Amino acid sequence: MKSVINSKKIMLIMITLLLFIPISVLLVWSFSRLWPSEALFPNKLGLRGWSYLLSPRSKVFSSLAVSLFISFVVTVLGLILSIPAGKALGQLNFPGKNIIEVLILAPIIIPTITIGMGIHIVFIKWGLADKILGVILVQLPLVLPYGVRIFASVFKALGEKWEEQAKTLKANVWQGFWYVVFPLIRPGIIGASILMFNVSFSQYFLTFLIGGGNVNTLPLLLFPFINGGDRVIASGIGLVFIIISLVFMFLLEKALGKGNDNSIGNFYYL
Amino acid sequence: MLDVILAGVTKKYKDQVVVDDISLKIGNGELLALVGHSGCGKTTMLRLIAGLSQPDKGKILIGGQESARLKARKREIVMVFQENLLFPHLNVADNIAFGLKMGGVSKKERVKRAQEMLNLVRLPGLAGRYPSQLSGGQQQRVSLARALALEPKILLLDEPLSNLDPKLRDELRDLILLLHRRFKMTTVLVTHDRDEAMMMADRIAVMYYGSLLQVGKPVDIYCRPVSSEVANLFGQCNYITGFLKGSEFQTEDYRFTVPVLKKGGRVEACVRTEHIKIIRPISDRPSGVVIEKKFSGGYSLLKVSLGGMNLIAKDDNLFDLHVGDRVGLDIDWPQVHFNQV
Numbered sequence: 214m215k216s217v218i219n220s221k222k223i224m225l226i227m228i229t230l231l232l233f234i235p236i237s238v239l240l241v242w243s244f245s246r247l248w249p250s251e252a253l254f255p256n257k258l259g260l261r262g263w264s265y266l267l268s269p270r271s272k273v274f275s276s277l278a279v280s281l282f283i284s285f286v287v288t289v290l291g292l293i294l295s296i297p298a299g300k301a302l303g304q305l306n307f308p309g310k311n312i313i314e315v316l317i318l319a320p321i322i323i324p325t326i327t328i329g330m331g332i333h334i335v336f337i338k339w340g341l342a343d344k345i346l347g348v349i350l351v352q353l354p355l356v357l358p359y360g361v362r363i364f365a366s367v368f369k370a371l372g373e374k375w376e377e378q379a380k381t382l383k384a385n386v387w388q389g390f391w392y393v394v395f396p397l398i399r400p401g402i403i404g405a406s407i408l409m410f411n412v413s414f415s416q417y418f419l420t421f422l423i424g425g426g427n428v429n430t431l432p433l434l435l436f437p438f439i440n441g442g443d444r445v446i447a448s449g450i451g452l453v454f455i456i457i458s459l460v461f462m463f464l465l466e467k468a469l470g471k472g473n474d475n476s477i478g479n480f481y482y483l
Numbered sequence: 484m485l486d487v488i489l490a491g492v493t494k495k496y497k498d499q500v501v502v503d504d505i506s507l508k509i510g511n512g513e514l515l516a517l518v519g520h521s522g523c524g525k526t527t528m529l530r531l532i533a534g535l536s537q538p539d540k541g542k543i544l545i546g547g548q549e550s551a552r553l554k555a556r557k558r559e560i561v562m563v564f565q566e567n568l569l570f571p572h573l574n575v576a577d578n579i580a581f582g583l584k585m586g587g588v589s590k591k592e593r594v595k596r597a598q599e600m601l602n603l604v605r606l607p608g609l610a611g612r613y614p615s616q617l618s619g620g621q622q623q624r625v626s627l628a629r630a631l632a633l634e635p636k637i638l639l640l641d642e643p644l645s646n647l648d649p650k651l652r653d654e655l656r657d658l659i660l661l662l663h664r665r666f667k668m669t670t671v672l673v674t675h676d677r678d679e680a681m682m683m684a685d686r687i688a689v690m691y692y693g694s695l696l697q698v699g700k701p702v703d704i705y706c707r708p709v710s711s712e713v714a715n716l717f718g719q720c721n722y723i724t725g726f727l728k729g730s731e732f733q734t735e736d737y738r739f740t741v742p743v744l745k746k747g748g749r750v751e752a753c754v755r756t757e758h759i760k761i762i763r764p765i766s767d768r769p770s771g772v773v774i775e776k777k778f779s780g781g782y783s784l785l786k787v788s789l790g791g792m793n794l795i796a797k798d799d800n801l802f803d804l805h806v807g808d809r810v811g812l813d814i815d816w817p818q819v820h821f822n823q824v
Contacts (some may be wrong), residue, residue: 377535380555380566382582392581396572470620 236455242448262445266453271433271446273453279345280430281457283420286349291409292355292402298357299364304373314439317361320354328354329422336423343425351418352421356409358396363408367401407462414458431457484669485546485636486511487532492541494527501527503693512667514660516680518716519690525673526565528690529639532671533562538766545637556585561635565642567626569614570795575625576610577603582633600628604658620651624658631662637669644679656683677717681705681824706822714753714820717821719784721794727821737769737792741816750821756819759796761785761804764811773808787812 242248246259266273302314320328332351333342341347363441377399379389395402417432424430431454438447487509494502501524509515517525530536534555545549545558561582569578576769577584579600580593588596590791598654601607604624614622621644626659630638643659660683674680680687681701688698697709708714712721725734727750732739764770771789783798787810796812804810 330511374566374568375563375570377555378562378564379581379585380535381533381560381562382585382629383556384581384585385556388585392584393570 214264216417222411236452239448239451239455241343242444243446243452245445248444248480262449265332265446266449272429273450275429276429276431276434277453277457279428280414280432283345283349283412283428283430286407287352287356287413288410290353291360292406294353294407295357295360295364295405296398296402299366300368302361303365303368303371314365318358321358325355325418333422342423343427345424345428347423348420348428348430351419352413355419356412356415359408359412360405363405365400367398371397403465403469406465410461411458414461415454484512484667486513486646486669487671488542488544488547488636489528489531490542490544492531492538493541494524494531494536494538500693502538503696505693507688507695510672510685512669514663514670514672514683514685515670516674516684516687517690518677518680518687520676520716521675523572523690524693525690526641527676529562529641529671529673532637533560533561533639534558550560552666559636560639561630561633561637562639563626563630563641563643567622567646569617569622569625569715570666571695573613573615574610575606575612575614575617578614578625579629579632581629586633589653596632597628600632601625603631604628620647620655620738623647623655625766627655627659627662631666635668637671638663640670640672644671644674644677645677648797652679659683681717689716706818708753708822710822711751711753719756719795720798721756721759721792723752723754723792723794724824725750725752732816734792736792739814739816741819744821746821746823749824751824753820754794754814754819756759756795756797758782758815759794760815761787761796761802761815762813764809768811768813770809770811773806773810776804776806785810 241255244258244260245255246257246261248255250266265271274449302310302317329351336342336347338349341350371394375393376389379393384392415432416430417436420428420430421433424433433480435447435450435454438444438450489505489507490577492502492505493500502526505528517528519525527536531538532545534550534553534557538551541551542549545553545560549556551782552705569575570581573581576594576597579597580588581594583593597610598607604627606621606624606628609617609621609625617625617756623646627643640659644655647655656679659672672680672683686699687701687704689696689704691712697704697713699707703755704713705717708717711720714720723734725732727733727741727744727747729747730740730743732741732750732752762768769789771794773785774788774793775784775786777784778800781799783800783804785796785798785804787794787796789812794812798804
C-alpha cells in the first residue's frame with residue numbers, strides 16, 4: 214500500500230517537472246540578456262525583453278485584445294453549436310449519423326492548409342477575407358470537433374431520463390435544459406470551453422491566411438520573433454500565452470464549477 | 484382524481500411490438516399493479532400513460548379526454564422512475580419544489596410545501612442535504628415527495644421498491660399505501676415482485692410479452708389464474724394434467740375425487756405448493772417418496788415423487804422429514820384451479 218502511494222507521489226512529481234521545466238526555461242530566457250549556446254545559465258540577466266513587451270510599440274496589448282476577442286467569440290459560438298450537435302449525436306439514432314460524425318471530425322484529420330486555401334478563395338468573394346469576422350468563421354470548424362465529441366459523450370452518458378423526469382415534473386423544454394440539463398453537463402462545458410479556447414487562441418496559419426495581416430493576433434506577433442531568433446522576446450510572449458490560458462481556465466472554473474460539484478462529479482463522469 | 488382508459492394501445496420499437504393491443508381501464512382512485520417479467524412492456528405502459536412515449540395505435544383517455552398526443556407536462560400525471568433521478572445539483576428542498584418552481588409557484592410557498600412534503604414522507608430536517616448525502620431509501624422517499632408536491636391526479640410508480648433492502652422495502656411500501664389512501668390519487672405501480680403487487684394493489688394486471696393476460700383482484704389472480712403463465716408469476720404451482728368428468732379427476736396413475744365443476748374433458752390442474760398437505764401415508768390417499776428437501780425457516784419445500792410425477796409441497800416442518808421418507812399427500816382440491824387444455 215505504501216509503495217503504491219510512493220509511486221503515485223513520484224509520478225506526480227515527474228509530471229509536474231515535465232510541465233514546469235519548459236515553462237521555467239521560458240521564464241529564464243525572458244529575463245536574460247546574454248545566453249550563449251554553450252552556457253548552462255545565462256551570462257547576464259536583464260529586462261530588455263519585458264520592457265519591450267510592455268511598451269506600446271510592441272503591440273502586445275492590442276494583439277492580445279484581438280486574440281482574446283476572437284477566441285472568446287469562437288468559444289461561445291462553438292458551445293452554442295456543439296451542445297445541440299453533441300446531444301443529437303449522443304442520444305439520437307438517425308440515418309447518416311456515421312457520415313456526419315466523420316465530417317465533423319474532418320477539420321482535425323485533414324491538414325488545415327487544404328481547407329484554408331479553399332475557404333480563402335470563397336471568403337475573398339464574399340468579402341470576409343482580411344476581417345475579424347472571417348477569422349472567427351474560419352476558426353469555428355476547427356474547434357467544433359472538440360466540442361461536439363465532448364458533448365456527444367457527455368449526453369450519451371447522461372441519457373434522456375433526466376429530461377423526461379423534468380418533463381413529468383411539468384418543466385417545458387427550456388426549463389428542462391436550464392434547470393436540469395445545463396447543471397449536469399457543466400463539467401463538459403468547462404472541458405470543451407478550455408479546449409476550444411486554446412485551439413483558437415494558438416491558431417496561427419488560418420488566422421494568417423484569412424486575416425491577411427490585418428487581423429493581428431498573439432501567435433502572429435510571436436512568430437517573427439521565433440523565426441528571427443529573438444528568443445528573449447519570444448519567450449516573453451510564450452509566457453503571456455501560458456498565463457492567458459491558465460487565467461481562462463481559472464475564471465471558467467470559478468464561473469461554472471461553483472456549487473456542490475462533488476455531487477455531480479462522482480455521479481456520471483468516470 | 485381521474486381514471487385512465489387505454490383502448491387498443493399498441494407501441495413498437497423499431498420492428499418489435501412492446502405493447503400489443505392493450506385495452507385496460509384504471510378506475511378513479513384505484514391502485515393498479517402492473518406485473519410481469521422484465522421486458523414485458525410494463526415500463527412502456529407507464530411511459531405511454533405519462534406521455535413520454537406516443538402510442539402507434541389506439542387511444543388513451545385520461546379523465547374521459549383523448550390524450551394520446553398530449554404532452555407530458557400538460558397531463559396531471561407524475562411519474563416516479565425506478566432510479567429515483569433526484570437532481571444531483573439541487574438540495575432536497577429544491578428537488579421537492581422543482582415541479583412547483585416550473586409551475587411558477589412563489590419561493591415562499593415552495594419552501595413551505597417542500598417542508599410539508601418532507602414531513603409527509605417522514606424525513607423532516609433533511610431539506611438542506613444533497614441527494615448524494617442520502618441513503619437509497621431516503622432518496623426514494625424524496626423522489627416520492629417530489630412527485631406528490633405537484634398533487635398529481637395520477638401517480639405512476641416504476642418499481643419504486645426494487646433497489647431497496649427488505650426492511651426499507653416494507654417501510655416504503657406501507658408509506659406508499661398510506662399516502663395513496665390519504666390522497667386517493669389513481670396510482671399505477673409497476674413491479675415484478677408478486678408479493679408487492681398482492682399486498683398493495685386493488686387490482687393486478689398481468690402482462691406477458693406485451694399482452695395483457697389477466698386483470699383482476701389479487702385474490703382472483705391468485706386463486707383463479709387463467710393460464711399457467713399467470714399462475715407461475717404468483718407463486719409456485721404443480722401442474723397435473725388429466726381427464727375431468729363429474730367429480731372424478733383421472734390422471735395417468737391416480738384417480739382423485741374433486742368438487743364437481745362445470746368444466747370437463749382434458750384439463751390441467753394448477754395445484755399450489757401450499758395446497759398439498761404432507762400427512763402420514765394412509766391407504767386411501769396417494770403416497771410417494773421425498774426426493775428433495777429445501778429448508779427455508781418457517782417452512783420446507785419437499786419434492787415428492789408420486790408415480791410418474793414430481794410434486795412440490797410446502798410443508799410447515801411439523802414432522803422431521805428427510806429425503807427417502809415415505810409420505811402421504813392430501814391435496815386441497817377445492818382450492819385447486821383447473822384450466823381447459
